[in-house]
Amino acid sequence: MGPIEIMSGGSLVEIRGAIQCLLLVTLVVNNGRPRTSSVLIKELWDGSPPRNPENALQAHISRFRSRLKELEPDAPSRLMRSTTGYRLRFEPHELDANRFVGCLDEMRSKPDMPPDEAVRRLRETLQLWRGPVFDSMEGGSICRAAAARYEESRLSLLELLYDNELKLGRHAEIIPELRELIEVSGPNERLCEQLMVALYRAGRQTDALAVYRQMWTRLKDEIGIEPSPVLRRYERAILTHHPVLNRTADHLALHR
Structure with missing residues (x-):
């Protein structure tokens, strides 16, 4: 998760050229399903194709297939063509993004997992995240949508x-992480709730309320809305020292 990379035999393999990288991404994010030539042309050149787009696409397909053959000379080609288009053949576990999203799905399906085990699994999975999805690579609507989807998965995993x-009871330890995340991401009420709880449990009620006011301002200025009823309940709970915020309580009760 981050810049597009291929690992082969334990070594990092370079894919040269913006169009080649974009071709790889466009095929990979479709999880083994075919892409038609027209879809690939639209994505690779984002609505501004070359004079002969079909020939240009075939040239890039041939170059990409040759590069894959260099990496696995004795294996069947991973780039396959059918009547419905081109697809890239790979196992789900070979793609970091699938492992990342798979962990998130598993954690959601096991809400009763012991928290220490859940933290260990989630922290390990976060090691797969190496920076902004696809880095600074410019792509069409498919790549932009995939990048946004993976970013949403990252935020859900962090929550x-x-x-x-x-x-x-690690409220003090996570305060710096939450502050940084809230600073660099868009207005995120769930992260704000968690930071407010962490600060309150650390004996910093005033700071917790300041975080709420800052989020209120961001929501109004950046989106034009007010805090949700749930976030307002967190503010009231802090003002009234509600027992749901005690260290042994489940603060998520405020969501119900």
Whole structure:
């Protein structure tokens, strides 16, 4: 998760050229399903194709197939063509993105997993994240949508992580991480809730309320909305020292 890379035999393999990288991404994010030539042309040149797009596509397909053959000279080609288009053949576990999303799905399906085990699994999975998805590579609508989808998965995984960290009483340890995340991401009420709880449990009620006010301002300025009823309940709980915010309580009760 991050810049597009291929690992072969334990070594990092370079894919040269923006179009070659974009071709790889466009095929990979379709998880083994075929892409038609027209879809590939639209994605690779983002609505501004060369004079002869079919020939240009075939040239890039041939170059990409040759590069894959260099990596696996004795194996069947991973780039396959059918009547419905081109697809890239790979096993689900060979793609970091699938492992990342798979962990998130598993954690969601096991809400009763011991928090220490959940934290370990989630932290390990976060090691797969190496920076912005596809880095600074420019792509069409398919790549942009995939990048946004993976970023949403990352935020969801982080939210699960910090819920479990709070269950373990590690409120002080996660305050710096949450502050940084909120600073660099768009307005995120779930992360704000978690930071407010962490600060309150660390004996910093004033700071927790300041975080709420800052989020209120960001929501109004950047989106034009007010905090959700749930986030407002967190503010009231902090003002009234609600027992649901105690260290041994489940703060997620405020969502119900």
